[in-house]
Amino acid sequence: MSTGTSDCELRDDWWLEQDVNAWTSLAYLAAGLLLAWEVHRSRLPRAAYGLAAVVAAEGIGSFLYHGAASDVSQFLHDVPLIGALSFVAGWHVGRLRDRTDTGSMIGLAAGLAAATVLWALAPDATNAAVVAAIVVIVVASLMARRRRMAAVWSWPLLALGALAVSMWGLGTPDSWACEADSWLQPHGLWHILTAIVALAWVDRAYGADDPAHAPLLFRRFTDRTFGLVARGLVLAFHRSVEVRWSDRLPSDRPVLIVANHGNGFVDPVVVAGVLGRLPRFLAKAALWKVVAARPFLWLAGVLPVFRTADGDRASDNTSVFDACHRELAQRATVAIFPEGTTGDRAGLDRVKSGAARIALGALPTAPDVVIVPIGMAFESRVETRSRAVVMFGKPIDVAEYAGAGLGSDGEPDRADAAALTARITDALEQVSPQFASLDERELLRAAAREERSAATDHVEVSFGDAEVVARRLARVDPAGRERVIDAYRDFATRLQLLGVTARQLRPRRVSTARLVVSALLLFLVGSPLVAVTLVHLPAVLVVVVGTALVRSTATKGTVRLLLGLVALVATWTLAGMWLADGWGALVAAIAVAVGGLVALIVWPPLVRQATVLIGRIRVRDRIGLVPPVLGARSTVITAVRESVGNDDERI
Numbered sequence: 001m002s003t004g005t006s007d008c009e010l011r012d013d014w015w016l017e018q019d020v021n022a023w024t025s026l027a028y029l030a031a032g033l034l035l036a037w038e039v040h041r042s043r044l045p046r047a048a049y050g051l052a053a054v055v056a057a058e059g060i061g062s063f064l065y066h067g068a069a070s071d072v073s074q075f076l077h078d079v080p081l082i083g084a085l086s087f088v089a090g091w092h093v094g095r096l097r098d099r100t101d102t103g104s105m106i107g108l109a110a111g112l113a114a115a116t117v118l119w120a121l122a123p124d125a126t127n128a129a130v131v132a133a134i135v136v137i138v139v140a141s142l143m144a145r146r147r148r149m150a151a152v153w154s155w156p157l158l159a160l161g162a163l164a165v166s167m168w169g170l171g172t173p174d175s176w177a178c179e180a181d182s183w184l185q186p187h188g189l190w191h192i193l194t195a196i197v198a199l200a201w202v203d204r205a206y207g208a209d210d211p212a213h214a215p216l217l218f219r220r221f222t223d224r225t226f227g228l229v230a231r232g233l234v235l236a237f238h239r240s241v242e243v244r245w246s247d248r249l250p251s252d253r254p255v256l257i258v259a260n261h262g263n264g265f266v267d268p269v270v271v272a273g274v275l276g277r278l279p280r281f282l283a284k285a286a287l288w289k290v291v292a293a294r295p296f297l298w299l300a301g302v303l304p305v306f307r308t309a310d311g312d313r314a315s316d317n318t319s320v321f322d323a324c325h326r327e328l329a330q331r332a333t334v335a336i337f338p339e340g341t342t343g344d345r346a347g348l349d350r351v352k353s354g355a356a357r358i359a360l361g362a363l364p365t366a367p368d369v370v371i372v373p374i375g376m377a378f379e380s381r382v383e384t385r386s387r388a389v390v391m392f393g394k395p396i397d398v399a400e401y402a403g404a405g406l407g408s409d410g411e412p413d414r415a416d417a418a419a420l421t422a423r424i425t426d427a428l429e430q431v432s433p434q435f436a437s438l439d440e441r442e443l444l445r446a447a448a449r450e451e452r453s454a455a456t457d458h459v460e461v462s463f464g465d466a467e468v469v470a471r472r473l474a475r476v477d478p479a480g481r482e483r484v485i486d487a488y489r490d491f492a493t494r495l496q497l498l499g500v501t502a503r504q505l506r507p508r509r510v511s512t513a514r515l516v517v518s519a520l521l522l523f524l525v526g527s528p529l530v531a532v533t534l535v536h537l538p539a540v541l542v543v544v545v546g547t548a549l550v551r552s553t554a555t556k557g558t559v560r561l562l563l564g565l566v567a568l569v570a571t572w573t574l575a576g577m578w579l580a581d582g583w584g585a586l587v588a589a590i591a592v593a594v595g596g597l598v599a600l601i602v603w604p605p606l607v608r609q610a611t612v613l614i615g616r617i618r619v620r621d622r623i624g625l626v627p628p629v630l631g632a633r634s635t636v637i638t639a640v641r642e643s644v645g646n647d648d649e650r651i
Contacts, residue, residue, distance in 0.1 A: 007185075008178035011069070016066070016067040018066040020188040021062075021185060024188035024192055025058075028058045028062060028198075029056050029063075031055050031198050032059060034217060035051060035052035035198075036049060038217060044202070045101055047101035047104050048202070050108045051084060051198075051202070054080040054087065057076070057080040061073065062191065064077070065077035078126045079116060079119060082114070082118075083111045083112045085134065086111020089107050089133045093107065093136065093140045095140070096147070111133065149208075152204045153204070156298060160200060164193035167187070167193060169186075171189075199218050203215055203218050219301060222300075223278040224278075230273040231272075233565065236597075237560065239386060242387075242389040242464035245392045248372065248394060249392055250370055252331075253369065254327075254331045254368065256328065256334050256335075256359050257279060258336055258355050258427075260339065260374075262378070263376070264342045264558035265558040267337065268283075268335070269561065271335055271374060278301065279333040281302050282302070285306045305317060321357065321358055324361075325366070326365075328366040329362070338354060338355040338424060339352070340352050344438070344554040345438075346435040346440065347433065348428055348433075351425040353421045357417050360406070361411070363402055367399060369399075370397055372395050372396075373427040373428045374431065375390070375428065375433070377467050379445075379463050381553050382556060384543060388463070391431040391464075392431065394430075401419050434474055435474045436474070440474070440485065441474075443484075444470040446502070447636050447640055448470040448640065450633055452469060454637045472644040483639050484636070487638075491632035491636050494629045494632050500619060503611075503612070504614070505619065521598065528595065532592060532598075535575055539568050539571045543560055543564045546563045547563070575592040579592075
């Protein structure tokens with residue numbers, strides 16, 4: 001065995017001499033294929049096929065070089081690298097003469113030819129060719145700046161490139177960080193980071209002079225990644241999240257999402273999880289005052305909203321509105337919480353005019369933009385794993401409200417904005433909780449649960465079904481609502497005297513399939529399951545105690561989510577470090593996380609079934625008190641059905 005000549009990882013006599021560096025090289029192949037697909041989809045000019053080809057070739061050549069070093073594999077590794085850099089250099093030079101496609105292709109051809117000649121005459125001159133290409137890129141970029149052309153190399157892109165270069169330096173044999181037999185290889189991170197830099201450069205380069213037609217490769221990747229993370233968080237911190245009428249969300253038009261805001265930071269996570277991607281959220285500019293939060297806000301593409309209540313100038317929102325218009329012109333999805341503030345409210349707060357102004361202002365560049373209302377409801381903001389429902393409302397065609405058009409200052413007509421704001425308010429009220437008081441909300445939801453339980457054979461009643469009935473109850477006349485509430489209060493009092501819950505009283509069956517699966521998993525992996533449960537117990541206690549210390553109901557969900565995320569990641573990290581070393585620690589941490597997921601699947605149905613069985617025993621012991629309770633329950637069901645009927649229609 002021996003170390004590589006230019007990187008740290010140990011070369012052995014297995015199939016791949018350097019496993020980490022070889023496999024991470026495939027990041028270039030993935031980036032090249034993605035670029036080729038974007039050209040095929042006409043999101044990039046055909047000249048970009050050249051960059052896609054050399055980037056993909058670099059992935060193959062680097063895989064071969066790190067897998068089995070030879071003259072041929074090193075040739076396939078070095079030549080595409082110089083070709084890719086020459087393409088970028090040619091593009092920057094060609095941009096100075098408004099001929100980017102021609103310049104990039106000339107640069108690619110010259111780079112490949114020069115690299116081939118250098119390889120034949122002086123193989124060790126590869127680094128000199130790389131430096132020469134970088135010098136051309138820097139000089140051309142500086143000349144473009146002097147001509148006041150839009151910048152391509154933004155500070156985030158430069159920081160990402162600097163991080164990649166530092167990984168290359170740390171991955172050399174003489175580096176203090178070099179551990180030849182470790183699975184943590186900085187040179188492997190160099191491969192991944194430079195592949196990301198290539199995609200980010202394409203976004204900036206082909207969108208610098210025409211932002212409305214930027215390819216957004218990096219942004220779409222991060223949006224999908226954040227969407228997957230958000231979906232995982234939603235499923236981890238909620239027992240279930242039902243989605244109603246998602247077919248109302250158009251897939252071929254720019255969309256401005258307006259959502260109710262009653263559960264703090266949980267709300268955007270739920271929206272992103274339901275969409276499966278991260279939309280461009282608008283958030284208060286005060287968040288940018290937290291320096292540590294700025295990189296995450298930039299990475300998530302969050303747009304700041306300046307509020308006079310926070311001491312900001314409302315006039316600063318002009319640039320934010322322009323950014324929203326650019327996103328919508330690219331047929332992207334923008335999301336806003338038009339109430340402007342969060343809180344555990346019985347109904348919708350006053351809807352601000354910002355959403356209407358953004359939508360109307362986007363019409364010149366996105367004439368088919370629509371507004372889609374999303375209403376979220378949570379069964380409990382106090383319980384650690386409660387249920388939630390997300391309802392999509394009917395799309396609003398913004399063009400129908402553009403009566404007077406835009407003024408000379410680019411602002412929509414006040415009357416148009418007011419009319420559209422009223423329509424948004426009405427649409428949000430249709431899909432959001434809208435009760436007279438918090439007390440009425442909980443009582444009507446409880447009564448609706450009993451009515452829905454009478455129509456199903458399951459102990460577990462769908463929260464979404466019950467929520468639909470509860471909202472329809474909230475719209476009946478006061479006398480009808482009072483009749484339902486009085487009936488449920490009588491039922492709840494009798495239940496308390498009986499000493500059981502409504503769920504324990506219901507003569508229904510539990511989910512047999514899930515119960516059997518949970519029992520089977522417990523039988524097969526009982527000991528590891530108990531062990532992984534105990535490992536997660538401190539994190540669970542931290543979340544429960546931390547949530548209990550927060551008094552604001554609307555803040556509990558945010559604290560639970562953030563505290564739980566930190567506690568779980570810390571648990572997995574510490575468990576991985578304790579169980580193994582190097583990449584083995586990462587594998588162990590993932591195994592512990594998967595074990596925690598299995599525990600979430602196994603324990604809840606078993607606990608719920610045990611609770612039901614205990615309730616059944618109590619009911620049998622107090623059988624003489626049961627008939628009046630069942631009679632009171634029938635009264636609740638009758639009162640609900642007389643008020644709203646027995647059908648489950650869209651709202």
